[in-house]
Amino acid sequence: MERLVGHGDRELVEAAVGGADGAFDELVRRHTPRLYRVALRIVGDRADAEDVVQDAWISAWRALPRYRGDAEPSTWLYRVVTNAALGRLRRRRRMPEQPMTDAAAAILDTMPAPGGGPEAGVLRQERGDQVQRAIATLDSSQRVPLVLREFEGLDYEEIAAILGVGVPALRARLHRARVVLLGRLREVQ
Amino acid sequence: MNLDRSGDDQVLACGTPVGSLLALVADRAARRPDADSSTLARHVSGCAGCQRRLRELASGWEPVRREAAREVAVPPNLVEEALHGLATVRQRETSVEVVEAGGSIRVSRGALVLLVRQEVADFAAGTSTVGRPTVRVSADGVTVEVAARYGVRVPLAADALRRHLVASLDEHFGTAAPAVRVLVTDVLEP
Numbered sequence A: 001m002e003r004l005v006g007h008g009d010r011e012l013v014e015a016a017v018g019g020a021d022g023a024f025d026e027l028v029r030r031h032t033p034r035l036y037r038v039a040l041r042i043v044g045d046r047a048d049a050e051d052v053v054q055d056a057w058i059s060a061w062r063a064l065p066r067y068r069g070d071a072e073p074s075t076w077l078y079r080v081v082t083n084a085a086l087g088r089l090r091r092r093r094r095m096p097e098q099p100m101t102d103a104a105a106a107i108l109d110t111m112p113a114p115g116g117g118p119e120a121g122v123l124r125q126e127r128g129d130q131v132q133r134a135i136a137t138l139d140s141s142q143r144v145p146l147v148l149r150e151f152e153g154l155d156y157e158e159i160a161a162i163l164g165v166g167v168p169a170l171r172a173r174l175h176r177a178r179v180v181l182l183g184r185l186r187e188v189q
Numbered sequence B: 001m002n003l004d005r006s007g008d009d010q011v012l013a014c015g016t017p018v019g020s021l022l023a024l025v026a027d028r029a030a031r032r033p034d035a036d037s038s039t040l041a042r043h044v045s046g047c048a049g050c051q052r053r054l055r056e057l058a059s060g061w062e063p064v065r066r067e068a069a070r071e072v073a074v075p076p077n078l079v080e081e082a083l084h085g086l087a088t089v090r091q092r093e094t095s096v097e098v099v100e101a102g103g104s105i106r107v108s109r110g111a112l113v114l115l116v117r118q119e120v121a122d123f124a125a126g127t128s129t130v131g132r133p134t135v136r137v138s139a140d141g142v143t144v145e146v147a148a149r150y151g152v153r154v155p156l157a158a159d160a161l162r163r164h165l166v167a168s169l170d171e172h173f174g175t176a177a178p179a180v181r182v183l184v185t186d187v188l189e190p
């Protein structure tokens, strides 16, 4: 098979639109970690995040015939995974309430070894736990831009494009999200 | 201080909204300074009230910054699982079921695309009327997009290619052959 590793994302998407399954598979290899990270921050549960990633790739593949190249592939993929994660949150809301069991553990069990001995590690774990729990209390219209900004480090223009809103509206949402998040963190400290 | 409900409307004595200071803190934490923040940053460097509040906000935001800096481990089999799930959906949604006397078989989209490409190449070699095709397979059948050579009468060339492909697919799949559509989408310059 042709080596695809050196190809840019745009070339891969265009090849995939033309029916090259191998090109799409290369996108999957390349972007799955990022999609998982975003999904996990939004849905807060490891198993759900894995399902979201799976759903996202299937949606992306089904949407290929409609891909027009007006968005960067990464923007398009962020949009797809964000929508998949929101879909998962909506479905979960219709089911009996599930506690956010797994969220902190999923994120924390990969923490680098703490420098300050076991106590510092535990403390850091609790803080990370608190952040993730506080994020989980945010409304999804605040949570998604917050994750894309604070955790993915995307700029305002790209997040606005992903969410299909204007930059001023995005600023307002992020502003609110940060204030609420900070307030929640203060409540637990 | 309760930032949760009314804090985003709070304005310091110097006129700076607390929310803007928080944006400054968060943007710096994300290492992606925002263009709008430079004016505010200049003000803050000369305003003791803002500096005090900025320090408070920065210490409150520290857990978020640390959380964002940490690597999230990706489940080791996730890529393989995604590829596998995708392959299953692809197979289900894009293979073509061909019913023959002895039962039915599924022909993958990839195999069908290769076959049609080869047939177009044979046709092009024989007639010099068309170039490389783009082949798509959907539930409706096969769509072939080609460029016609300059000077070729497009409807005739498209129809001749379509009939060539229909004959070839009939030969392979009999009455179960998928439908074929040929679109001339471009002209090859001489």
Ligand SMILES: [Zn+2]
Residues within 6 Å of the ligand: B012, B014, B015, B016, B043, B044, B047, B048, B049, B050, B051
């Ligand atoms: Zn000030």
